[in-house]
Amino acid sequence: MQALRLVKVAGKSIIKNKMRTLLTMLGIIIGVGAVIVMVAIGEGAQFEIEQQIQNLGTNMVVVTPGAAQTSGASQGASSFSRLTPEDAKKIKNESIYSANVSPVFSSFRAQIVGGEGNWRATILGVTPEYQVIRNWDTTSGRFFDAREERTGAKVVVLGKTIVDQLYGDRDPVGERVIVNRVPMQVIGVLESKGQTADGNDQDDFIVLPYTTARNRILGRWSFMRQILINTYTPEDIPLAQEEVRAILREAHGLASWEADDFEVRNQEQLSEAAQGTTEVMTALLAAIASISLLVGGIGIMNIMLVSVTERTREIGIRMAIGARGSDVLTQFLIESIVMSILGGALGIALGVGGSTLLGSTMGWATAVNTETVVIAIAFSGAVGIFFGFYPARKAAALNPIDALRFE
């Protein structure tokens, strides 16, 4: 009952000093808004990466070079490892559970000259099975075949963006392009996969046989990024992983006491790894934004302290007519809590609005969840209590005679 009346008193005081209230809340509004936007961006990025991994295809197993870093201890310089096309061939020949196998060579920003001009794009060196694994279609022409792979034929399949840049509306199949000074023939155009939600062009690359890529463009000692494998069924995935591991250990001549010098992961494990990094990113963004919330809290304390001094006479009057120290403390504490929760609510509105705006104008994936909102409200309430307590106690400790004499 008494508390309810004090809430009313605090409410009146807040309404009677609109400007002061707004200034007090500003820090919290911005702080909470920032936290929500940052977390939304972080979660959006997580969702994005998840999508990309799902887009890789189905029933996928990925082999990458290098020891797993799980034990923390590095295997030492001697364990520098490579994957070779022979590894991929061995898997292809010996694995029962693997349906399609392709080595993946790649290079960023290769120079492509043809049609109307030139362009820089990623090149991918793979086998025809790669098309099956990724489930890609061609809109014109065809993908290269096993014979072309074997012979290292100078043929390329273009992504949609390359076609747009170099040929406009023209069909480039049959045309010649020069990739890093090597003339090649265009045999197909890939179906567009559009952009990712964060604006990454998924069509800005060319594909060619890995043999050609290795021999003509990247060089014999070029680095093989991965071996991409798919299985017939999802149930086969763990079996394939074990099998591939055994095959590669044998191929690399590893003794039983030696650790793997490669990693075999499925999609789930890939996204777990990616999730780990984006979670760190989200936490970092949230931490930075939390600092602004802290600054907002200090702002509340600052203005509450000024307000206590400014209202010394008011406090004196209240005490003279019978307010106890605890009444004054409660009044100021409630004022501070109400202001910070109100600020938190406005901050949520700002944060949700800001995330939506960022999402639509910048093309960033953002995701606001209720959890963040609830935490933001609770946190701003806590900020109000924490930073309101000191000024409130100062008010309550005033001596009524001195307070009344205060000019």
Place this chain on the structure above:
Amino acid sequence: MSEIKEVIRVLDIRKTYEMGKTKVHALQGVDFSVREGEMVAIMGASGSGKSTLMNIIGGLDYPTSGSYFLDDIEINKLSKNQLADIRNQKIGFVFQGFNLLARTSALENTELPLLYDRSKRVKKHSEAARHSLERVGLGDRVDHFPNELSGGQQQRVAIARALVTNPSLVLADEPTGNLDSKTTVEVMSLFQELNAEGVTILLVTHEDEVARYAKRIVELRDGKIIRDIQQTPDIAAQDLKELLATRANDQGIEELEAAEAD
């Protein structure tokens, strides 16, 4: 006379302020009592200890030594919270500077003591406050803010606020210090009226003009009582009537003169 209740009894009250190494003996052994229904003016030169005495009687401060009873409760033995409750329920304060809350209506200002009334004697706050404002003649000003009221009206709101809890005692420290002579007489007339209704009033003043409306004068000098006399008070309402008549007269003459000049 002896069956009339003593509201205040002060026994050998001393108050010493320590300011660094120097000590100020603001009260040096004050003994006196006030009975229900009295209207006492405490007089004395500036620095004689009037406010110090009022603060102790009002439960805002503790004496250095001596004892003080209000309604037979030994006030100087109470805790700060108990003191706050005593101020709330037994005492009504009126200050020289009015001390109303700004941007707060007369009604809300008057209600304020009820907010802190833990005894919950008064149920309907705004009704009680309205009645209190009517008592001081401001029934038509309940929604006005302090800055929309004259000094005399503000002081009357403060008096209404002091009365709203039906206190045993109204304390007023230089209540007319900020008012002009006509308003002073108005406020004193109101105090006399309330006193006639049974309210015990203790007021501090250094002006004879004000003290002559009290039934009793207690004079302080250097923290001691040097004079304590009963007197027949002048009637403020009467003075006010005369004052208004002279003013009207003066105004009439002015008007006449103005008419003659035409």
